[in-house]
Amino acid sequence: MAIKPNKFVKSIVPEEWKKVLQAVASEFGDIVDVEELEVIPLKGAMTNEVYQINWSTKDDDVSRKVLLRVYGDGVDIFFNRDDEIKTFECLSKHGQGPLLLGRFANGRVEEFIHARTLSANDLRDPEISALIAAKMREFHKLDIPGPKNVVLWNRMRNWISEAKSLCSLKDAKEFRLDTLEDEINMLEKELSHDYQEIGFCHNDLQYGNIMMDEDSRAITLIDYEYASYNPLAYDLANHFCEMAANYHSDKPHILDYSLYPDLEERQRFARVYLSCSGNEPSDREVEQLVNEAEKFTLANHLFWGLWGIISGYVNKIDFDYMEYARQRFQQYWLRKPALLGSSGDSPL
Structure with missing residues (x-):
């Protein structure tokens, strides 16, 4: 990271x-x-x-x-x-x-990569953001050996089992672990479409995993621990969510969702991303990708929320994983009604 x-x-x-x-x-x-x-x-x-x-x-x-x-x-x-x-x-x-x-x-x-690791503020720079979008598209086009099946949904189901085996009764109740498999099943059904592009995704594209050569402006993506085949819109969603984080602040676990990219920023990113295929995308294509990525933020909140719960029990690094998880689940329940038109009162 x-x-x-x-x-x-x-x-x-x-x-x-x-x-x-x-x-x-x-x-x-x-x-x-x-x-x-x-x-x-x-x-x-x-x-x-x-x-x-x-x-x-x-x-x-x-x-x-x-x-x-x-x-x-x-x-x-x-x-x-x-x-x-x-x-x-x-x-x-x-x-x-x-x-x-x-x-x-x-x-x-x-x-040792002789380049600068990006900062949280760099992600908001339009020039740097465009470079990241182009690099992400290049990454997604890689042909990596092995099964090309979507990993996201089953990975989260496995993590629910791990979380249940580790959690105290208090934590299991707070995070509503007994309901999360139903949520994942619902999301998989709602967000899976025949037209959906599947590719090799980084799945953890926060600023600390992006490096830039100051002279050539070349972008390098590092740390592939969570990389796998997934819907491409999910990777964009993950990157957008990471704009709320600053892991070098006094409270690195605190997420500030007022920093989540606005519609114009997301559209600009999606347009650059799509144009890297060689054709200028239509407004409709940009809108479709932005909307799809926005819905995938829900899956992203569950993914990293579960990661936070498990990490709170198994990792000794000085980071408040449980509070991080709490914020991700809060965002899930907060945003679910608007994005899917379904009820989702927050229990947290």
Whole structure:
């Protein structure tokens, strides 16, 4: 998730890391004293611990940089790690994202991307937003091996089972876990259409997973843990919802839905997105995509609401997952009547 540099530290590097980093350094042709590695924690991650690792090369003026990612506790509930690594490697071959340099039991070493991680405010910049829209369209067109079935609905059903197995009776009642499968079944029926475009979606396109080269303005999408085939409108919905978040604020779990993009912003994003296929979209096509994405925000709120509940029980990172989940479910019940024309009084 989102990261920012912390102060430099010297740290005792675990032996498992040392072996992998030594092998990575050797691949670069570097001779490294693993006791002298520079370790810089990168802050703001919500599921993983992330470090920048530096070492000197034969050319004393050049420092090698790699990124080391330690997987968070309990995250295997959310996705299959082996599948995620296969996706990571496949995307690298497609020229997307960083290269995989090495693996250890609970993490990996990646190429360090020399680009700036976007901020929350960047998502509102019309120029940067257009670049993201174009990159998203390119990403959605990738042909990733494996079944091309929609993953969203069954993934959430599995998460309901996990949440029920973890939750206290109080939390289960508060979040109405017994009713959520009916909600998911209803959404699947309401939002599934024959004309719907299915493609390979990132599914977590918040600002911290988007990097930009300041010189070339090239956009790179990172962190594919939740990537899968889904309705393309769902990915747009996810990105729009993420504009309410600032994971580097004093209260990173608080969502400000006054920052949700207005209709003009969403239309502009959708128009750029659709035009990347080579034809100028009609107003009707733009309107249809915007409306479809707006309805998929409901699925997005349930998805990340369930993620928040489970994470509150299994993840030790300093983040108020339960309050985050509470806000996502509040938005679900608040927006459901307007978007689907059905009753949805909020219990929260």
